[in-house]
Amino acid sequence: MRHLRFTLRASALVGLTALTAGQAQASPSFPETVANTLGTNELPRCTVCHSSPSGGFGTATTRFAEYLQSRGLRAGSTDSLGQALAAAEAERHDSDGDGQADVEALAAGEDPNGTVDVPPLEPGCQATLAPSRPPHGCWVALLAAGALGSTLRRRVTRLRRWRRPA
Amino acid sequence: MNATRWVALATTLLLVLLTSEAQAYSWMNRHGYAGCGTCHTDPSGGSLLTQYGRAQSSLLLSTRYGTREEAAEPAPASAQLFGLTELPAQLLVGGWLRGGRIWNVVDGSLVDQRFLFMRADVGAHVTLGRFSGAATLGYAPASSAAQTEWAQVTRNEGGNAVSREHWLGLRPGEGFLLRVGRLNVPFGLRNAEHTAWVRAETRTDLNQHQQHGAALAVESGALRSEAMIILGNYQIGPDLYRERGGAGYVEWTFLPRQSVGLSVLMTHAGASPTTGRETLRRLFGAFSRNAIGKRLAVLAEADVLAVTTPRDPIRLGAVAFLQADYEPLRGLHVIMTTEHRRRADAESELEWAAWGGVAWFFLPHFDVRADAVRRWEGAAPSSMTYLVQLHGYL
Numbered sequence: 001m002r003h004l005r006f007t008l009r010a011s012a013l014v015g016l017t018a019l020t021a022g023q024a025q026a027s028p029s030f031p032e033t034v035a036n037t038l039g040t041n042e043l044p045r046c047t048v049c050h051s052s053p054s055g056g057f058g059t060a061t062t063r064f065a066e067y068l069q070s071r072g073l074r075a076g077s078t079d080s081l082g083q084a085l086a087a088a089e090a091e092r093h094d095s096d097g098d099g100q101a102d103v104e105a106l107a108a109g110e111d112p113n114g115t116v117d118v119p120p121l122e123p124g125c126q127a128t129l130a131p132s133r134p135p136h137g138c139w140v141a142l143l144a145a146g147a148l149g150s151t152l153r154r155r156v157t158r159l160r161r162w163r164r165p166a
Numbered sequence: 167m168n169a170t171r172w173v174a175l176a177t178t179l180l181l182v183l184l185t186s187e188a189q190a191y192s193w194m195n196r197h198g199y200a201g202c203g204t205c206h207t208d209p210s211g212g213s214l215l216t217q218y219g220r221a222q223s224s225l226l227l228s229t230r231y232g233t234r235e236e237a238a239e240p241a242p243a244s245a246q247l248f249g250l251t252e253l254p255a256q257l258l259v260g261g262w263l264r265g266g267r268i269w270n271v272v273d274g275s276l277v278d279q280r281f282l283f284m285r286a287d288v289g290a291h292v293t294l295g296r297f298s299g300a301a302t303l304g305y306a307p308a309s310s311a312a313q314t315e316w317a318q319v320t321r322n323e324g325g326n327a328v329s330r331e332h333w334l335g336l337r338p339g340e341g342f343l344l345r346v347g348r349l350n351v352p353f354g355l356r357n358a359e360h361t362a363w364v365r366a367e368t369r370t371d372l373n374q375h376q377q378h379g380a381a382l383a384v385e386s387g388a389l390r391s392e393a394m395i396i397l398g399n400y401q402i403g404p405d406l407y408r409e410r411g412g413a414g415y416v417e418w419t420f421l422p423r424q425s426v427g428l429s430v431l432m433t434h435a436g437a438s439p440t441t442g443r444e445t446l447r448r449l450f451g452a453f454s455r456n457a458i459g460k461r462l463a464v465l466a467e468a469d470v471l472a473v474t475t476p477r478d479p480i481r482l483g484a485v486a487f488l489q490a491d492y493e494p495l496r497g498l499h500v501i502m503t504t505e506h507r508r509r510a511d512a513e514s515e516l517e518w519a520a521w522g523g524v525a526w527f528f529l530p531h532f533d534v535r536a537d538a539v540r541r542w543e544g545a546a547p548s549s550m551t552y553l554v555q556l557h558g559y560l
Contacts, residue, residue, distance in 0.1 A: 047440060051439065051440050052312040052439075055312065056313075058549075060546070061509065061543075069545040074272055076277035076278060077277070114443075118406060119406075121403075121407050121437075122321065123311075123326075123402050124321025125319050125400075157254075
């Protein structure tokens with residue numbers, strides 16, 4: 001019993017830690033800084049610098065991000081981003097070697113890494129197989145799995161009743 | 167490469183070459199468990215624990231207070247739902263709750279600190295004769311999107327529902343399990359550190375990079391293996407980002423608690439999430455799980471990455487991971503890790519990271535862990551990450 005009490009207290013502690021977890025206090029908004037510095041209205045995608053569509057510390061791994069870091073970019077510092085962009089403009093750096101400078105590509109709403117213009121990656125089951133098709137069957141699959149689980153549960157319950165001595 | 171990195175590389179190679187005993191799956195193989203299906207519902211490890219696994223978790227993993235080890239019985243609270251109610255033997259239920267706090271320091275400046283909501287999932291597994299099925303469902307707040315978005319079911323601006331695994335299985339014979347659904351990709355070590363380069367670069371972590379497909383797991387004597395046909399992750403879109411192909415591993419336990427294995431993965435996607443280009447990924451890896459005595463376990467993995475795009479015929483990268491887990495007292499683990507990486511998708515030099523950490527399984531189904539991670543990544547200044555986390559699982 002003492003063990004159980006201890007366990008329940010630990011559960012409460014874990015729950016409290018998880019529930020008090022707040023929102024990320026990540027870097028200030030770099031996309032806005034890029035747009036303001038280059039005088040564009042369109043915010044660049046996070047994947048211009050990050051491997052993750054949501055960005056985040058430790059995921060700035062693209063060629064363009066590597067270049068900016070080599071020119072002094074530091075996480076959390078919009079000043080250092082401005083300076084690194086100024087260096088990119090002065091050097092006419094071209095991360096993807098396509099003849100168009102990185103800052104020009106950004107100003108044109110393109111990806112300086114040479115990323116092909118494809119629809120952005122969208123997490124979640126609303127994703128579709130093709131734009132013309134209806135929403136993909138991910139939810140259908142989950143519902144089917146739920147129905148199957150429910151069936152299995154009923155069968156388990158029936159089995160238990162059957163095995164229970166009268 | 168400076169002298170420090172050469173020393174680290176030499177130490178890594180020396181440790182690999184001098185390690186004489188091998189032990190399977192993470193550090194649990196120090197207790198003689200080469201296979202994973204005895205304790206886990208996933209035959210390659212991870213996911214829900216079986217009843218036997220729950221008992222072993224209590225007996226072998228956590229610190230025991232004032233009890234002679236030989237006479238110990240599993241703690242009553244290690245039963246399902248803490249033993250509060252009895253469930254049918256065919257039904258396993260579980261849950262995971264993991265939270266923590268992270269501090270990232272770059273060039274001596276604290277640039278990022280936040281609470282982490284790592285995992286809040288529930289899961290269930292049902293067995294009916296030769297058939298089985300399992301699913302997990304959880305919640306991920308916006309703050310953890312970068313580490314959960316590939317497993318999202320919903321697509322909200324804020325928090326989202328996630329389902330890491332859901333599958334149906336058939337056991338056609340002893341030692342075989344055929345599964346279809348969203349599965350952990352069978353490749354390399356199934357280590358818990360999902361941000362380790364061997365997991366992140368290969369996209370084979372347990373956190374979010376499961377794939378939909380069909381897999382056959384085989385366990386026979388000293389050999390265990392799993393092969394998977396990858397049909398794509400249907401929890402991301404559009405379709406051109408979905409990787410299709412195959413993956414698999416084979417592991418041989420050539421002596422008690424000594425294992426070596428090989429992995430391979432080949433996938434094709436219409437667009438890479440980082441470059442948007444059509445990409446063919448081929449990964450080839452080797453791994454080992456070694457135990458030296460009862461207190462030290464050593465895990466090692468090295469993978470070569472070959473990436474082909476219409477623009478680059480082939481670009482080669484590599485990742486390596488070496489981890490020593492020392493357990494001076496039952497339930498208390500001192501974990502030292504070194505990592506190396508040369509990325510295939512960027513012009514990068516050899517990068518290096520070192521981890522030091524302590525994990526304490528202070529109760530059955532509860533552990534607390536603290537890590538310090540130093541990374542030297544290409545042109546970026548070196549960074550230091552401090553992480554503390556508390557983990558509970560039903």
